[in-house]
Amino acid sequence: MLHGFFLGLGSYFLFLGSVLRRPESWREFGKSLMREIELLGLSSIPLVIFISLFMGAVLTIQTAINLDDPFIPDLFIGVAVREGIVLEFSPTIVSLILAGKVGSNISSSLGAMRVTEQMDALQVMGVNPASYLVLPKIAACLMFFPVLIIFSIGMGLLGGYLAGDWLQMVNPDHFLMGYFDEFNPFFIVYALTKTVFFAFIISSISAWYGFHVKGGAVEVGKASTKAVVAMSFTIILFNYILTNVMLQ
Amino acid sequence: MIEVRGIKKSFGDQEVLKGIDMQLQRGQCNLIIGSSGSGKTVLLKSIVGLVKPDAGQVLLDGRDWTGMPERERKVLRQEMGMVFQASALFTSLTVEENVRFPLDFFSTMSLTEKNARIAFCLDRVRIPQSAMRKNAAELSGGMQKRVAIARAIALNPKYLFCDEPNSGLDPETSVVIDQLIQELTREFAMTTVVNTHDMNSVLEIGDHVVLLRHGYKAWEGSGPEILKATDQEVVDYVFVSALFKKVREALS
Numbered sequence: 089m090l091h092g093f094f095l096g097l098g099s100y101f102l103f104l105g106s107v108l109r110r111p112e113s114w115r116e117f118g119k120s121l122m123r124e125i126e127l128l129g130l131s132s133i134p135l136v137i138f139i140s141l142f143m144g145a146v147l148t149i150q151t152a153i154n155l156d157d158p159f160i161p162d163l164f165i166g167v168a169v170r171e172g173i174v175l176e177f178s179p180t181i182v183s184l185i186l187a188g189k190v191g192s193n194i195s196s197s198l199g200a201m202r203v204t205e206q207m208d209a210l211q212v213m214g215v216n217p218a219s220y221l222v223l224p225k226i227a228a229c230l231m232f233f234p235v236l237i238i239f240s241i242g243m244g245l246l247g248g249y250l251a252g253d254w255l256q257m258v259n260p261d262h263f264l265m266g267y268f269d270e271f272n273p274f275f276i277v278y279a280l281t282k283t284v285f286f287a288f289i290i291s292s293i294s295a296w297y298g299f300h301v302k303g304g305a306v307e308v309g310k311a312s313t314k315a316v317v318a319m320s321f322t323i324i325l326f327n328y329i330l331t332n333v334m335l336q
Numbered sequence: 337m338i339e340v341r342g343i344k345k346s347f348g349d350q351e352v353l354k355g356i357d358m359q360l361q362r363g364q365c366n367l368i369i370g371s372s373g374s375g376k377t378v379l380l381k382s383i384v385g386l387v388k389p390d391a392g393q394v395l396l397d398g399r400d401w402t403g404m405p406e407r408e409r410k411v412l413r414q415e416m417g418m419v420f421q422a423s424a425l426f427t428s429l430t431v432e433e434n435v436r437f438p439l440d441f442f443s444t445m446s447l448t449e450k451n452a453r454i455a456f457c458l459d460r461v462r463i464p465q466s467a468m469r470k471n472a473a474e475l476s477g478g479m480q481k482r483v484a485i486a487r488a489i490a491l492n493p494k495y496l497f498c499d500e501p502n503s504g505l506d507p508e509t510s511v512v513i514d515q516l517i518q519e520l521t522r523e524f525a526m527t528t529v530v531n532t533h534d535m536n537s538v539l540e541i542g543d544h545v546v547l548l549r550h551g552y553k554a555w556e557g558s559g560p561e562i563l564k565a566t567d568q569e570v571v572d573y574v575f576v577s578a579l580f581k582k583v584r585e586a587l588s
Binding site for chain 2: 112113115116204205206208209211212213214215
């Protein structure tokens with residue numbers, strides 16, 4: 089098992105070596121990049137809005153219930169919700185969800201191209217399939233995931249505020265003050281740094297699984313599942329490492 | 337001309353190609369035939385460079401293709417066109433975009449010239465104008481094969497490779513595809529290599545036929561000659577069907 093893991097790791101880094109090369113045609117790269125931003129990024133906005141709004145709402149309800157004490161002002165509930173959303177929920181949980189949506193899309197689309205010989209066709213033409221197909225996906229994720237996470241933070245905070253107000257669990261003015269109280273801008277840097285790492289993990293690992301599919305349609309599905317599992321493990325692991333390095 | 341010298345290829349313990357030598361002439365349809373597992377796909381992939389042979393050489397008009405640095409191989413690849421068994425059209429693109437793809441990457445043509453070339457290639461394989469904007473995945477199997485041929489000839493290649501072009505097609509469409517390959521081979525003086533196990537193709541377009549058996553070359557000749565061949569390997573492969581036994585009896 090360990091032998092297989094190291095073989096896979098070696099193959100992954102070799103794969104990255106063939107992906108991270110200067111595009112053969114910048115014009116084609118630009119066209120592919122726009123297509124991928126639309127497919128992987130813009131199409132994820134409704135999902136991110138929905139998840140973030142409800143995630144913020146649930147966080148407010150849970151925090152308000154746990155801090156239901158006359159000696160604890162609602163301002164602290166606002167602070168706790170803000171820190172929870174900025175530090176963890178938006179960058180990590182939304183990235184895990186994007187690993188399922190975007191990652192499986194990448195691995196299944198590349199897997200389908202592999203089993204239908206479309207990658208062989210590119211290779212015969214003299215086009216490097218790894219660079220041509222994967223580089224725009226990685227670039228699109230690196231460029232657009234931070235936008236999605238900023239969006240998610242905004243929606244999460246809005247959801248938290250609306251839930252607290254509608255359910256009358258907090259004083260809305262005090263709660264809102266908590267959002268702005270002693271805010272540390274470095275936390276945004278931390279959240280976006282994590283997001284960039286996660287974007288690379290999601291796009292490159294899913295692409296590696298899809299690129300190396302052998303067999304038919306069943307194997308494409310299996311590769312997609314394996315990719316989501318591997319991405320989730322790696323995201324959780326890197327979440328710990330980055331938190332340790334950046335917040336200690 | 338393509339010259340294959342002593343090509344060998346193994347996967348693990350299994351020796352798939354056991355030293356193949358052959359010469360494939362320009363302006364001819366060169367057919368590689370053989371039963372499943374005889375090594376014909378591995379041989380074709382070795383010739384086009386999708387599989388790296390363990391030993392041997394492939395010479396493209398005297399140029400050592402197997403020993404060439406990657407940069408030079410890339411340039412030479414523009415002289416090749418390939419039609420895959422499952423067509424391998426880019427399903428996210430339209431018919432027109434599929435044919436345009438190699439032109440956008442490798443030609444220095446202006447937009448007008450590219451459009452003219454696309455129109456010519458599609459017209460040459462008898463794809464109607466109305467199908468140009470359709471997604472490649474929407475086409476029938478026969479039309480997909482024809483679009484794949486149009487894409488393969490877009491850069492006016494010297495070498496055309498077809499891996500089982502009739503696979504999955506009805507007999508009538510198979511004949512159309514065979515005739516198209518033959519016409520284009522003559523018209524553009526290409527060196528065409530076709531992998532097939534379709535005996536109709538052998539008789540229709542087989543200018544030069546190579547029979548593979550268990551990884552080695554068992555027989556070589558022209559399409560019509562195969563019916564008169566007495567080699568046991570040919571008899572075992574060709575005359576297993578009742579139809580061809582009757583053809584053989586009628587000929588003798």
